[in-house]
Amino acid sequence: MKNKIYFLLAVLTAGVLCAPALTQAQYQTRNTHFGVSGGNINDISRRFCCSGTLGSLVSNGTTQYILSNNHVLARTDQAAAGEDISQPGLIDNNCQTPPIVADLTAKVALGNNVDCAIAAVRAGQMDSGGFIEGLNGPGGVPSSATASPAVGMTVQKSGRTTGHTTGTIGSINTNVTVQYQPTCGSGKKRNFNYTNQVVINSTTFSGGGDSGSLILTNTSCAHPVALLFAGSSSTTIGNPIADVLSALAGTGHSVSFVGTNCTGPASPASDAQSFQLPQQALDRANRVLERNRSDFMSRPAVLGVGLGALEDNATAAIVVYVDKTNPFKAQLPNQIDNVPVRIIMTDPFIAY
Numbered sequence: 001m002k003n004k005i006y007f008l009l010a011v012l013t014a015g016v017l018c019a020p021a022l023t024q025a026q027y028q029t030r031n032t033h034f035g036v037s038g039g040n041i042n043d044i045s046r047r048f049c050c051s052g053t054l055g056s057l058v059s060n061g062t063t064q065y066i067l068s069n070n071h072v073l074a075r076t077d078q079a080a081a082g083e084d085i086s087q088p089g090l091i092d093n094n095c096q097t098p099p100i101v102a103d104l105t106a107k108v109a110l111g112n113n114v115d116c117a118i119a120a121v122r123a124g125q126m127d128s129g130g131f132i133e134g135l136n137g138p139g140g141v142p143s144s145a146t147a148s149p150a151v152g153m154t155v156q157k158s159g160r161t162t163g164h165t166t167g168t169i170g171s172i173n174t175n176v177t178v179q180y181q182p183t184c185g186s187g188k189k190r191n192f193n194y195t196n197q198v199v200i201n202s203t204t205f206s207g208g209g210d211s212g213s214l215i216l217t218n219t220s221c222a223h224p225v226a227l228l229f230a231g232s233s234s235t236t237i238g239n240p241i242a243d244v245l246s247a248l249a250g251t252g253h254s255v256s257f258v259g260t261n262c263t264g265p266a267s268p269a270s271d272a273q274s275f276q277l278p279q280q281a282l283d284r285a286n287r288v289l290e291r292n293r294s295d296f297m298s299r300p301a302v303l304g305v306g307l308g309a310l311e312d313n314a315t316a317a318i319v320v321y322v323d324k325t326n327p328f329k330a331q332l333p334n335q336i337d338n339v340p341v342r343i344i345m346t347d348p349f350i351a352y
Contacts, residue, residue: 028088029088029092030087032087035157035158037051037088038053038089039085040084040086050090051090052160053161053212055228056258057128058118064120064258065119066118066126069351070108070109071180073118076183079107083104087101091209104119105117106251106253113195113239115227115230132158134158136164137220142257144256145262147224149169150273151171153169154168154218154273155218168274171201178230198239199319206228206236214228219272226241232350278316288318288337289307291337300328300330307319318341322343
């Protein structure tokens with residue numbers, strides 16, 4: 001879910017509930033950089049107001065756009081083109097209208113394997129160079145060239161709630177089931193199924209309100225890898241950035257990242273590995289995963305399954321994410337066709 005606050009209490013005790021933590025103030029107050037608080041000014045209900053992260057800057061060559069999630073900019077499919085996008089978000093402005101910085105332009109409807117939307121930047125309201133707050137990279141600007149996610153890749157992100165953090169990709173090619181609410185803090189929850197997702201296994205990489213953050217390689221050339229949109233207390237989930245750009249092109253908006261022509265290695269991922277598994281072992285594990293993916297996902301309490309590694313980071317494995325809050329216990333093997341199975345207990349995946 002996006003970060004939300006109780007509206008009535010926010011009005012009465014705004015200093016307690018809406019004031020940003022001092023260590024994250026630059027991510028939650030007025031800031032023309034990216035990786036900071038923002039959202040749709042209509043993302044408010046009688047009880048709550050909600051916000052996420054304005055993650056990065058993209059362009060079609062003539063117009064610059066903020067890239068974030070559908071559920072951050074487009075109110076979970078409910079917004080119309082032209083709706084106002086603010087920075088900071090409502091949650092960081094006592095649920096009152098903050099400065100307007102962009103206009104919702106296009107969204108990819110949920111159910112199409114990505115959670116993304118773009119908003120045209122109003123003149124002079126955001127940094128035209130694409131600077132991301134706290135980013136490890138040349139001048140705080142991402143590379144304009146993207147990278148494909150890989151197991152063991154070291155990554156970074158900047159977001160409204162947890163600021164700049166780093167982590168390691170724990171699984172790729174991951175099926176996940178993610179829970180959404182149709183309106184800010186209310187409405188019947190609905191699940192969406194995603195395939196080929198990127199998962200970072202970490203309790204500190206992200207939190208509610210970080211949705212929309214750009215996930216990049218944690219290298220001298222910060223290459224975009226994925227778009228953060230969901231997670232749990234111990235995981236972060238992102239759409240592969242190639243899928244995001246392809247889906248946006250399908251709406252008639254072919255865009256690329258505003259950034260540097262950073263001259264990194266021929267393969268952007270090659271200097272971004274915390275650990276690297278033999279490709280032959282990964283390929284074999286992936287073949288076994290594909291043969292058994294549907295069976296894993298059909299089992300009670302299974303939230304996701306993907307390609308990753310055992311805890312030793314030396315052995316390719318099928319990684320299964322299991323809902324620890326579900327009373328039904330998934331019956332899972334320790335290995336299948338001589339490929340080990342790693343089980344990670346977590347709470348349900350929710351759209352942040």
